[in-house]
Amino acid sequence: VSERFDFVVIGSGPAGQKAAICAAKAGKRALVIERARAVGGACVHHGTIPSKTLRETVLAVRGLARRSGGAMGRMAASSSTEIRGLMTRVERVIGAHEDYIATQLARNGVAVWHGQARFVSAHEIEVRAPSGSVSRAWGDHVVLAVGTRPRTPPGVDVDHEHVFDSDSILSMTYLPRSMVVLGGGVIACEYASIFAALGVEVTIVDSGARPMAFLDPELTSGFVDAFRAHGGRYLASCRAKSARHDGLAECEIVLDNPAGHERVTAEKILCALGRVANVDALALEAAGLATNDRGLIAVDDEGRTAVPHIYAAGDVIGPPALASAAMEQGRHAIRHALGLPSGTAASVSPIGVYTIPEIASVGLSESEALARFGGCVVGRAPYRELARAHIAALDDGFIKLVADPAGEKLVGVQVLGDGASELVHVGQMAIAGGLEIDALIETSFNFPTLAEGYRVAALDVVKRRP
Ligand SMILES: Cc1cc2nc3c(=O)[nH]c(=O)nc-3n(C[C@H](O)[C@H](O)[C@H](O)COP(=O)(O)OP(=O)(O)OC[C@H]3O[C@@H](n4cnc5c(N)ncnc54)[C@H](O)[C@@H]3O)c2cc1C
Numbered sequence: 373v374s375e376r377f378d379f380v381v382i383g384s385g386p387a388g389q390k391a392a393i394c395a396a397k398a399g400k401r402a403l404v405i406e407r408a409r410a411v412g413g414a415c416v417h418h419g420t421i422p423s424k425t426l427r428e429t430v431l432a433v434r435g436l437a438r439r440s441g442g443a444m445g446r447m448a449a450s451s452s453t454e455i456r457g458l459m460t461r462v463e464r465v466i467g468a469h470e471d472y473i474a475t476q477l478a479r480n481g482v483a484v485w486h487g488q489a490r491f492v493s494a495h496e497i498e499v500r501a502p503s504g505s506v507s508r509a510w511g512d513h514v515v516l517a518v519g520t521r522p523r524t525p526p527g528v529d530v531d532h533e534h535v536f537d538s539d540s541i542l543s544m545t546y547l548p549r550s551m552v553v554l555g556g557g558v559i560a561c562e563y564a565s566i567f568a569a570l571g572v573e574v575t576i577v578d579s580g581a582r583p584m585a586f587l588d589p590e591l592t593s594g595f596v597d598a599f600r601a602h603g604g605r606y607l608a609s610c611r612a613k614s615a616r617h618d619g620l621a622e623c624e625i626v627l628d629n630p631a632g633h634e635r636v637t638a639e640k641i642l643c644a645l646g647r648v649a650n651v652d653a654l655a656l657e658a659a660g661l662a663t664n665d666r667g668l669i670a671v672d673d674e675g676r677t678a679v680p681h682i683y684a685a686g687d688v689i690g691p692p693a694l695a696s697a698a699m700e701q702g703r704h705a706i707r708h709a710l711g712l713p714s715g716t717a718a719s720v721s722p723i724g725v726y727t728i729p730e731i732a733s734v735g736l737s738e739s740e741a742l743a744r745f746g747g748c749v750v751g752r753a754p755y756r757e758l759a760r761a762h763i764a765a766l767d768d769g770f771i772k773l774v775a776d777p778a779g780e781k782l783v784g785v786q787v788l789g790d791g792a793s794e795l796v797h798v799g800q801m802a803i804a805g806g807l808e809i810d811a812l813i814e815t816s817f818n819f820p821t822l823a824e825g826y827r828v829a830a831l832d833v834v835k836r837r838p
Pocket residue numbers: 382383384385386387388405406407408412413414415416418419420421423424487488489490517518519520538559650653654685686687688693694695696697698724726
């Protein structure tokens with residue numbers, strides 16, 4: 373016999389959590405099914421939280437070095453960059469986050485079953501617990517929030533000892549001397565810049581002409597310049613034909629590369645060549661569902677799949693594949709199912725990329741504005757013109773504002789450098805509120821701050837108005 377719920381949510385990552393809590397807050401009976409030992413999803417256990425915790429520690433050590441002219445950095449580097457020490461902190465942060473999510477689900481009365489879920493029919497889901505016991509749940513509505521896992525392409529021999537993927541990279545027990553990162557996406561660039569900042573000789577092997585090609589080229593070239601300045605090597609337009617440990621001392625990567633590099637060696641490899649949806653175990657056909665040609669679950673603007681009472685949210689539906697988007701998609705699906713109004717602010721969603729230096733973007737890029745309006749006015753505030761950046765020894769970075777062709781209305785913001793993922797929210801609110809460039813000039817910002825760069829960049833826009 374199946375236990376009946378208003379909403380059955382499969383997966384406890386950001387999308388599943390927020391969907392279940394949204395349903396429970398609306399007075400509905402919600403169940404979350406999670407096959408992993410703990411709730412939180414890839415976000416908490418293998419993705420956002422661990423990578424950002426490691427990065428924060430690295431930044432603290434690097435910041436100390438920069439601000440003390442090197443003296444304190446040497447001391448800090450020798451005591452803090454031992455990989456075991458860095459990982460202890462990661463485990464503490466993951467534990468705290470996991471507890472917080474479990475408590476939040478319990479406080480809202482959301483039931484949590486641990487086990488592997490699979491459809492028996494469009495409303496019925498079988499859950500096989502790790503002990504082998506089987507239970508069944510019936511959902512008037514179902515939300516698929518099963519996320520993704522790293523893709524291992526043919527020829528790449530991921531052994532989790534010498535050749536890692538993004539799920540296993542932080543299980544390394546010591547820092548290698550050298551590392552090749554396969555891929556030019558966000559995860560590849562984030563880890564490449566973190567390890568480069570830790571003193572590892574990092575080479576990025578990217579099949580594209582530039583990394584993170586969905587971003588404004590000024591942001592990506594700023595990233596590549598800084599990565600090279602920190603000793604990183606960026607190989608564009610080349611593909612790894614094979615990548616494996618040679619069984620002795622090193623890893624070898626054979627490249628398919630017209631530019632000449634044919635073979636690269638390193639102590640370790642990180643394979644970050646995309647992700648695949650966690651749909652294999654779900655028996656989608658029993659619910660009348662199928663994946664699309666990219667192996668993802670297709671949904672409409674409301675998050676509905678081809679079966680109207682089944683929604684999908686988060687990475688399993690595809691880009692942008694960010695935790696922030698996953699949360700919003702989870703809530704949006706429930707609000708739609710319950711006939712509740714949805715907010716409109718989500719239409720101006722920011723992107724944050726935690727490379728070193730950090731990158732953030734919201735609204736239109738310069739090329740998108742050109743394509744949409746046939747013109748635009750751009751203003752910049754380089755960090756070197758900001759007192760806060762001098763004090764904090766931040767040389768790389770800028771705030772770039774994109775305005776309409778008259779140079780009056782703010783339509784996009786791009787930020788490179790420390791604080792980018794926080795700074796971008798000023799622009800997000802300005803765009804969502806339809807603010808004019810002049811409003812940024814009339815605003816008094818704290819001094820010294822990086823946010824003051826909005827005023828500097830707005831003045832630059834005014835200077836360039838037609
Ligand atoms: C290294 C890395 C760094 C990242 N950094 C950032 C960042 O800085 N900022 C950001 O916004 N995003 C970041 N992301 C992306 C972010 O982690 C994802 O967008 C987010 O986790 C997606 O949430 P989700 O709920 O869709 O899926 P997930 O978090 O993947 O959760 C899915 C859950 O479903 C469970 N599940 C799957 N199949 C079944 C089944 N059949 N039965 C039961 N349970 C099942 C899984 O065990 C998992 O717990 C990063 C990702 C990675 C890998």
